[in-house]
Amino acid sequence: MLDERSKSLLKTLVERYIADGQPVGSRTLSKASGLELSPATIRNVMADLEELGLIASPHTSAGRIPTPRGYRLFVDTMLTAQPHLMEPKPLEQQLQPDQPQRVITSAANLLSNLSSFVGVVTAPRKASVFHHIEFLRLGDRRVLVIMVSPDGDVQNRVIFTAQDLSQSELAEASNRLNAHYAGLTLESVRERLKSEVDELRGEIAGLMQAAVQAGTDALGTGEEHLIISGERNLLTVQDFSNDLGSLRRLFGLFEEKTQLMRLLDVSSRAEGVRIYIGGESQVVPYEELSVVSAPYEIDGKVVGTLGVIGPTRMAYDRMIQIVDITSRMVSQALSAHGK
Secondary structure, eight states, rough: OHHHHHHHHHHHHHHHHHOOOOOOOOOHHHHHHHHOOOHHHHHHHHHHHHTTTSEEEOOTTTSSSEEEEHHHHHHHHHHOOOOOOOOOHHHHHOOTTTTTHHHHHHHHHHHHHHHHHEEEEOOOOOOOSSSSEEEEEEETTTTEEEEEOOOOOOEEEEEEOEEEEEHHHHHHHHHHHHHHTTTTTTHHHHHHHHHHHSSHHHHHHHHHHHHHHHHHHHHHHHTTTTEEEEEGGGGGGGGHHHHHHHHHHHHHHHHHHHHHHHHHHHTTTTOOOOEEEETTTSSSSTTEEEEEEEEETTTTTEEEEEEEEEESSOOOOHHHHHHHHHHHHHHHHHHHTOO
C-alpha cells in the first residue's frame, strides 16, 4: 500500500514520462507534482517506489521511468476520467454502416487514425452451418468431404474412415445428413449425433461424426480473421525507432497473428475496455507494447473484439475513449444493419 504522497508522486512521474518520453528526475517531479517537498524527500520516495518495482532507473540517466507494474497501478487506480475528446456522430460516417462487410476494415482504420498507433479488429464470429454435404470415395479408407455453407462457400476435406466404405454407403450417409441436419450449426449436429448414434450402423455413425469434425475445422478456417491497420505508425514511435530488433519482433507479431488472436479472444470474454501491459504477464509477449481492447456486439451478443496496440508509453485515458467509442459505434452499425 502506498501513502497519498507516494501515489501523487508516482502519478506525476508516469504522466510526465508519457508526455515527454524522458526519464523524470527529482527536480522535475518536485515542480510538476505541486507538492512542497524537499529534493531529499522526493529522492527517498523515489527510492521506495523503485524498491517496490514500480519505477526503474535507466543506465544512462539519473531520472526514473515507470515499470510495467508501475503502469498497471497507474492505470488501475490513478487514471482520472476526462471529458469526451471525440464526438461520435462525425465518426459514425467513417464506418459506412450501410456496408457491413466494410465496417470492420473501416473500424481498424479509424482506431489507427485516432490513436496514431495500430488498430486491430477481429471479424465477427459466424456459426459453422452447413447447407449441403457430399462424400466422395477416394479408396484406401479415404473419403473427400465436400461441404457447402448457406452463403455458397465450398470447403473440401479428406478424412480417413475405420473401414473402406462403398460409394453407395457414402451416399446413404450424405443423404441422411442433408435430410435431417442441413441448416443446423455443426455444434448442434454433433450433439444430435451423440444421442442418435445407436440408430446408425457403426461405420456410418463414425463417418458422420468425422465429417462434422472436418466441417467444423473447414468452415471455422478464416471465419474469424484479424484486420490490422497502421503498423507503419510504429516506425515513428520514439520508443521503437531506435531499436531495429524491437521493430522486427513487433512486425513479426503482426505477421504471425496467432498471439494477437489469443489475446483478443481473452478480451472478448471480458466486459468493457481492458488494458494489457507488456511485461507484466505472458498475455502481451513484448515488454514495449500495451493493448487497449474492448468487445463489440451484434444485438447484445459479443461477436468480436477491437483495440489499439501501441507503446507502453501511451496516453491511456485517450486510448480508452477511442476504443470505447469505436466499439459502441461498431456494435450500433452492425446491429442496425441486421434489422
